[in-house]
Amino acid sequence: MEAQAVTVDLQPLFEELTPLQLVELDACVHCGECVKWCPATAVEDDLKNTPMDKIAILRNLVQRRHGPLGFLKRGLHDEDIQRLAEEVYRCTACGRCGVVCPVGINCQELWPAVRGALVKMGYGPLEKIRETQGIMERVHNPFDFPQSDRNRWFGDFRPKDRAEIVFFVGCELAYRVTPMAEGAVKVFSAGGADFTVSRDEWCCGYPLYALGNRSDEIRLEIEHNIEAIKKLGAKRVAASCPCCYGMLKNRWPDYAGELPFEVVHVLNIADELLQSGKLRFTKPYAGGPIVYHDPCYLSRGWGAGEGVIEEPRRLLRAIEGVELIELPENRRLSLCPGSGGGIRRAAPELSEKMAARFVEEVKKTGAELLITSCPAVYERANHILSMTAEHKVEEGEPWGVDDRAITAHPPFKVMDIMDFAARHL
Ligand code: SF4
Ligand code: SF4
CATH class of the missing domain: 3.40.50 (Rossmann fold)
Structure with missing residues (x-):
């Protein structure tokens, strides 16, 4: 059956995307590097949801307004817009695609802009x-x-x-x-x-x-x-x-x-x-190896490159007894645990798969403690760990109230960096 042509006002795309972002759509050279690194694509059942695919659909839509495709009067297809809407919400806006992109497309800023346009056009999880x-x-x-x-x-x-x-x-x-x-x-x-x-x-x-x-x-x-x-x-x-x-x-x-x-x-x-020497730690840490996870929006800094990367490592190393190990993918290439960008609301099952993969990566390091500086990573990692615990912590339930989620001897524990630092003052 032939795809159904629809009449949709594409003006929101031109309102929400900056001129640079519109130009960036044409810059994609289809190298596929972003596909290799996208943590959402990695856990999807097929290779349909990729950053490269989103850019291709988007460029196609933009060109149908006044470009050659519009001139030839080839209509917009509802299924193309639906597919873009589905893919753009099956994404955490983690920005890893932008970091590895050889032409420097700033995807971390692009996807939220596309969502803004799609909602105005009447698409997305309204x-x-x-x-x-x-x-x-x-x-x-x-x-x-x-x-x-x-x-x-x-x-x-x-x-x-x-x-x-x-x-x-x-x-x-x-x-x-x-x-x-x-x-x-x-x-x-x-x-x-x-x-x-x-x-x-x-x-x-x-x-x-x-x-x-x-x-x-x-x-x-x-x-x-x-x-x-x-x-x-x-x-x-x-x-x-x-x-x-x-x-x-x-x-x-x-x-x-x-x-x-x-x-x-x-x-x-x-x-x-x-x-400045005003902050000192007096209580040594006596546990096993610690791994620090760089949150997407800190290490990649919304694509602007102003990452907070070495500060947490300096803080942890200042505590006596800390053996800091690294995840294989760290700093600007850190792995997204499926927590941000609204994915927990828009695609909870995909978020869970991404978090499970992240937990496996942490397990492989042999660390006893995962230190994070992101509440969403804290919640996601604990959620996965709690699945084998006596108490399964559900979305929306407060964390930090007690230790019920970690009573079943998890492979590692999760702690916030400032909480950890405060325990060693
Ligand atoms: S922002 Fe992250 S999840 Fe979204 S397409 Fe890029 S790499 Fe994939
Ligand atoms: S990495 Fe950049 S240039 Fe390569 S396919 Fe992805 S968006 Fe296009």
């Missing part, structure tokens, strides 16, 4: 996107937890009214991986950093942005946060979750113009404190 937007409008986090519970992790911590640095906690740390937030506060405090936390923080906007939603809700979340941070007098804002970090640094200026503060990562602050 129901999930609407649902996420509704949750964000109500409670300003993507998990549907009450806003009134956001600061419960504070415990005895009393944030100052003004400080040079604001620690941007983010929804994952505030609600689900609270040891990451507590660890950062302990490390900053031990190093004497002048820092505080907003008592009125909302989501950074990334969960909606990553899904392709371009509604006013993202702007509202961003503007609210900027106003709250301004009141605290901060010169620098330190994010922990790599998605928050990338969103603040790269997307907030798109919505709010030049920011009145510098965006850094919590590891930058910890590294400064370490280098």
